[in-house]
Amino acid sequence: MSDTALTGVPVSPGRASGPVVRVAEPLGEPPSSPKPEDPQAEAARIAPATQAVASRLEALAATATGDAATILITTAAMAGDPALISEAERLVVAEGLPAPRALYESANGFAKTLAAAGGYLAERVRDIEDVRDRVVAELLGVEPPGVPELSTPSVLAARDLAPADTAGLDPGRVLALVTEEGGPTSHTAILARSLGIPAVVAVRGLLASDAKALLVDGDTGEVEAVDPAAPVLTAVASGPADWDGAGTTSDGHRVKVLGNVGSPADAQAAADAGAEGVGLFRTEFCYLDAPAEPSAAEQREAYAAVLAPFAGKPVIVRTLDAGADKPLAFLSFEAEPNPALGVRGVRVAFDRPGVLDRQLEAIAGAAADSGADVSVMAPMVATAAEAAWCAERVRAAGIARAGVMIEIPAAALCAKEILDAVDFVSVGTNDLAQYTFAADRQLGAVAALNDPWQPGLLRLLELVGSAAKATGKPAGVCGEAAADPLLARVLTGLGMTSLSMNAAAVRAVGASLASVTFAQCEAAARAAVAAADSTAARSAARG
Secondary structure, eight states, X not given: OTTSOEEOEEEEOOEEEEEEEEOOOOOOOOOOOSOOSXXXXXXXXXXXXXXXXXXXXXXXXXXXXXXXXXHHHHHHHHHTOHHHHHHHHHXXXXXXXXXXXXXXXXXXXXXXXXXXXXHHHHTTXXXXXXXXXXXXXXXXXXXXXXXXXXXXXXXXXXXXXXXXXXXXXXXXTEEEEEESSOOTTSHHHHHHHHHTOOEEEOOTTGGGOOOSEEEEETTTOEEEEOOTTSOOBOOOOOSOOOOOSOXXXXXXXXXXXXXXXXXXXXXXXXXXXXXXXXXXXEOGGGTTTOSSOOOHHHHHXXXXXXXXXXXXXXXXXXXXXXXTTBOBTTBOOOOOSSGGGSSBXXXXXXXXXXXXXXXXXXXXXXXXHHOOEEEEEESSOOSXXXXXXXXXXXXXXXXXXXXXXXXXXXXXXXXHHHHHXXXXXXXXHHHHHHHHHTOOTTOGGGGGGGOTTOHHHHHHHXXXXXXXXXXXXXXXXXXGGGXXXXXXXXXXXXXXXXXXXXGGGHHHHHHHHHTSXXXXXXXXXXXXXXXXXXXXXXXXXXX
């Protein structure tokens, strides 16, 4: 690094500098030999090791709050997953693997399934890998990889940070986070924002640096070596901290501040954070481990548990987002040369309308059971004709409001025609960016292209906002872009009427909107859209 500053994707605002502490790399693959002399006894070591790891994570969760606690509890549950344990035990007994190697291979099988699922589910791969490394370390009797105990305030540098490591950070000791991998939707990004810690991800060349101290700018993405003897610069967070719970600009322009949820725990966290409703309820959790399609009654019960914290409030439920790129046991798909561009999302329903109709029946029932004000939207819609087909089935199920997601550039370009066919649209900026820039959102090497400040993406959002104004219908954003307090102002200026995000970002976004007028939001939007690149767009909006 020496005299040259590195750059990455800024994901949490503020500036800080101080001594660097590097996070240890994972242990690597444990050996496949020697074969255990007593396979049954070797297999019996696995369950206690997973329980020990789960217990430590649960203890850490007890000291955390909000999203951090939720992530730790979820990770602990993964460590104790009976399927993970039983497969590892089978590998010991049937194939003669040592327990550490068996657990490693069992976890990798689960991780491969999630990676193939793509999108939100693929982002959980890091959780599985974290559990894997912790249990393997327990079986080997060595210290697990992760964040060392910090004796002084420090800048953490890592290849990537595991969810449990990030959730357990002490913001009083961590000045900033900087990683070589990761992207705008990673756990590092989400939790750094919630803790008010400046963070930059996807910094190529970071690990080759021998810098003893770093300055991290979470607003610009710059990371540079500084004199280790220089005074420590503590985090300077941007944006106000107080919010009265009403999603409006300072002059009263209404913008709903909503939560993204995918489980009962997520829903409760969003409600506790003050979300005015739910802008994206991911229903895939109900299907993930099901060998057969869950019945309408089973789905109804599962959905009602998520809707319960939002009785009387608006909730937008997304129908099943699966396909060849997101395999589910009860949906068999032919092999596709490029699954991400194949039969996925609503396209599955075209071939299997019964699956959609049974889900809609369950959603309507869960809405009645919970008292939530439920709307439904379909994923991966490309044309107005597809939107009309979806709306007809939603309304036939007795659900009054039907919408679609704008995740494909073609849908953004035809937003007006799509809005003529439905009651609302919601932009999934994570996938829209991925498809617009032909850049896998899970790949650190192209993370800069998935930066939601890219002007190319903002110009598509401008088209959607203009279509919403022309038709007088709502348009929201439910991708990670909505969680950025500064970008939230730009999205509002582009014509978005609701913003939906993870629970940790709700209050900061609400407060950010409340501190500016709608005219200021429009000015920021014009400046960002006219910028040449993402860095210039951020700077222009801030100015």
